[in-house]
Structure formats: C-alpha cells, structure tokens
Amino acid sequence: MPTSPSDPTPPPVPTAEPYDLAVIGAGPAGLAAAVTAAGLGLRCALLDAAERPGGQYYRHPAPGLGAARPDRLHHHWPAFAALLARLDAQVRAGRIDHLTGHHVWTAEPGEPWRLHAVVGPAGSGSAVVEARRVLLATGAYERQLPFPGWTLPGVVTAGGAQAMLKAGLVLPGRRIVVAGSGPLLLAAAASLAAAGARVPAVVEAGDYLGYARTPAALGALAANPGKLAEGARHAALLLRHRVRLRPRTAVVAAHGEDRVTGVTVARLDSAWRPVPGTERRIACDALAVGHGLLPQIELATELGAPTRTGPDGAVALAVDERLRTGLPGLWAAGETCGVGGADLALVEGEIATREIAGRPVPAALRAARRRRRAFAELLAAAHRPGPGWTDWLTPETDVCRCEEVPAAAIREAVEELGAGDARTVKLLTRAGMGWCQGRMCGPAVACLAGGGGEPRPDSRPLACPVPLAHLADAVPRPPDGP
Structure with missing residues (x-):
C-alpha cells in the first residue's frame, strides 16, 4: 500500500495561479473527488485538518504502530487502498497538492474563492488557498443526547470507540455497552467484539422494524442488497459473540465515581419516554453511545448557503442533481448533503467532480446515487430521536x-x-x-x-479555533468596483 499520502507533507510553494478545484476534506467523498478531478485534467488542492487521508470512516493505524492487518478494521479496505494508490500517483505527478494539517476556518466566495486555514496541530501557521471552484466534503460529527452520568470517564461516543480501535489499536474498556440509535451501533459493536471486547448489549432506542413499514421503504431496501448483506454480517458476528440486541431501549443513566461501572437501561415508548418499571442495570467499564451523525456544514451556512432538514431532523446542505449548492462556485458531496455512508459519499464525490469539469456523468453513477440516497433517507427516518428523550x-x-x-x-x-x-x-x-x-x-x-419550526443550521464566522494573530494577518478581498 502506498505510504506517501499518509505522511505529513509540507504545503506547496504558493503560486499566482489559482487551483482549478479545492476539495475540503479527505474522507471518502473528498478522496474520490480529488483523484477524479486530477484524472480529468484539473489542478487540484486537497485540504484536510488531519495528517493522514481517510477521514473518520477510513481512519487507520499510524505506520509506527506496526499493524499487521489494518484491513481487518474496515469493511471496505480494498476501496480505500485503491483510493490511496490513485492519490499517491496524482500527488507524485504534481496534479494534486495534498495539504495535510490544514483546517479551513472561513471561505471567501468570488473569482477565485479564497480559503483561509490554520496549519499544524497547534494552529501555529496559516495559509490562504485560492481556487476557481470549491467542493465541500467535510463529513459529519456525532449527535449526542445527554443523560445522567454521560460525563463520566469511560463514556465515549460510538464513533470515538471505533476511532480508538482503528487509529490507536486500543479499546475504551473490556466490557463495553454500545447504545444510542442508528446503523453505526451495529458496526461499532461488531468491531469491538471482533477485537476482543465483551459487549453485553447493544441498546438501540429506535426500532429496526421501521425499515419496512411502507412500500417505499421496502423498495429502498430491495434496491440496496449490499446494505442488507452488510447488516446481516454484523448481526451474524454479534450472534457469534453472544451480544444481545435490545431495541426500543435506551441508557437513561450511567453510574460510577472515578469511572463508569454500570448503566441503567429502560424500555421506551413511541416518543422515546422511559417506561416506568422497565429499568435494568448492566455492569460495564465503558459505554459507547451515539445517536447518529450531523452534517458538518458551517463553512457554507455562514455564507448563506440554502439548507434542508432531513427525516432525522439533521440540517444538511441543499444541492441540486449536479450537487451544486446555492452559492456560485461551491459544490458539496457526501455527508454534507445528508448522512448516507461511505458508498454514497464515493459516488457523490465523483459525480460532483465530473460536473465541475464539464464531463458527462454515467447513468449508472446517477442511478447509484438515487438508490443510496433513498436508503439513507429511510435509515434517517427510522432513527429520528423522539421528543420524549428529555425525560431522561x-x-x-x-x-x-x-x-x-x-x-x-x-x-x-x-x-x-x-x-x-x-x-x-x-x-x-x-x-x-x-x-x-x-x-x-x-x-x-x-x-x-423549544420554539417549534424547522431546526436552524449552525452559523458562525469561524469554523474552528483561530489564533488572534491569524485574524489580524487575514487580508480581506478588496470590494468590487470603484
């Protein structure tokens, strides 16, 4: 497997000529977009806050850890290895500048766009990248619903538990309860159990039967047999490790002094209110909990990009069939358009780049996007948090x-x-x-x-912490006209 894209690389020598395309984020959507762009002849900058490509989904052990079989930590490792090989080839050919450790904190639209980034793990440096077009592929972060004891040591997010395993080859504990809602729970529990953890229960607040309650839902399931097979593999692994699945149940409290030592779970009604008398305590030394993902779209919403509210209540960027946002020169792909998983992100990254390059998009790609987006909307609706969770x-x-x-x-x-x-x-x-x-x-x-109405997107002028010195040095674009 190529190693050069995984290693930190210094920023290129600045040039007066803007890039044809700047891709923000090196997860599945960003990687697919960057390598496609380079293959179509576009000069591309790939900016990412991390030091190694892959994003959260393709997180992998650092070379120094000496992992003998990193592929066992991922369900789609061959796809990632192929993307890395293409990235390595395009970086070596000079068609992609992979700017690691670049956290974009604001963007200025125009001809060209100007992206301001803090550089380095401590944000000690700064950079400005100019590009004629920008693709936002910043991914998502986990939705957390608080409960008594959720701040105890040993309570981590479901994605955080997977990150510890994938990147650090460590477990958050030996006896780990996995809880929350959404398909990430099954994947997290399966990974933890395969790595040697004891998982006494997967506590799912939603109901998997919600996947098949309407003809449209059944159609979305039938159109995505690979997703069904993936779920079946997770279920088989959990069954083999004697992991119990508790649907329509939630962790309503975590217990312990210096560390979590147990959790209380309770059955939920249809509004996610705990049903009195159903409480049960489960001993554990770690809890991995999460309630789905939320698109990370602050860079676009601060500029006024239109948004939409998904079936799970999460706010995502509104895009058209060409994956254009409402801002000229700004495209989006992957979780920024609504959480849908790595397969959908890969497809959208390629479609967006082909549209940016003015190249035809194969009908099969568009069909794959429609199928996978329909499946994602189905999952989002099935795992939407109920209003009664506040009773916890x-x-x-x-x-x-x-x-x-x-x-x-x-x-x-x-x-x-x-x-x-x-x-x-x-x-x-x-x-x-x-x-x-x-x-x-x-x-x-x-x-x-409360307040009712549709959820409002986050809007803040800074997408990450920025040293005051960088703000003072930032030179705004001169206004147009006299």
Missing part, C-alpha cells in the same frame, strides 16, 4: 459539558426568562460557548429550548 434528564444533568450548564439552568432560561430558541439560551446560560462550540450539546439545547 434530571435537573442536575449537565447538558453543556464544556461550560457545565445543567438542564435546570436551561429550563429556567426557557420557562422563567423567556428564551424561545437555542441562541437566546446560549446568551443567558453560556450553553454552547465552550471549546466544542455547541457541537456536542447543540441539538440537546435546541430541543430543550
């Missing part, structure tokens, strides 16, 4: 863990101080003002704030 909270439960804002403070802001949306709650309580900038607590705060 006690007044003392921290909702914003960065600023240690409890549920009682948020409810006081709403019921006594008149806050009717998440922004007002933030101003009154500091919920969402911490290091994660609301990525962990944002959906929960918005739900507690």
